[in-house]
């Protein structure tokens with residue numbers, strides 16, 4: 001029997017891409033759609049019997065797994081409802097602080113959860129490459145990061161940029177402080193820091209470059225998203241993998257076979 005999926009943030013950019021990816025998955029079917037209270041699209045019928053609603057309890061009940069790309073406050077609230085209902089939860093929402101991440105981990109003691117700043121197979125391969133490059137190059141190569149996203153993105157730098165910076169630190173085996181902006185008399189670059197520059201504009205689906213800059217040379221590792229489809233495919237793959245698993249917070253790398 002097909003596993004029943006609830007899409008949270010169903011009318012958002014990622015929500016639309018996720019619904020299309022669910023339609024292509026042989027073992028999953030769209031069962032319910034959740035949006036925020038007051039959204040003008042509430043009441044829209046997305047498929048036979050699937051109407052966009054704003055009551056998390058009613059939407060999540062009877063589903064096997066939720067796929068959520070929304071905003072941090074909505075994710076935390078809906079994750080709690082999913083944990084009460086025993087519904088597996090996949091979320092790609094970004095912009096959480098440490099307390100938000102701790103709340104996600106706490107709910108993962110009750111249900112299976114995947115939370116990843118990027119569900120793309122190729123971006124997760126990039127994260128792996130960056131960790132290995134940092135390990136081999138060592139701290140004498142300065143690491144800098146650039147990201148650009150569409151004009152409506154709420155958080156900066158992107159969750160993926162932060163994950164890439166973390167991968168540099170993991171590869172170096174130490175703490176590498178983030179430098180989120182440079183302006184005015186900033187002085188010489190501090191040893192070990194990772195500079196991050198965030199640009200916003202147009203409809204860019206996301207682009208990340210990691211620079212390793214040495215004396216008289218540099219390496220650039222780049223990923224460019226042309227559409228959101230690959231994020232959605234990864235999230236839907238994670239949803240298929242997650243249903244039926246014991247409670248726990250599962251790393252996306254495990255699901256994509258990258259560990």
Ligand code: NAD
Pocket residue numbers: 008009010011012013014015034035036037039069070071074091092093094095116117118119120159231
């Ligand atoms: P968006 O603004 O287009 O969509 C978010 C949707 O969530 C909107 O439709 C909004 O109405 C809805 N929403 C708000 N409050 C809600 C609530 N209480 N309940 C249900 N729905 C609610 O944004 P987007 O571009 O689709 O991105 C959404 C999130 O996903 C962002 O945090 C973004 O950074 C992240 N993202 C992650 C990945 C990944 O691979 N992990 C990829 C792309 C985007």
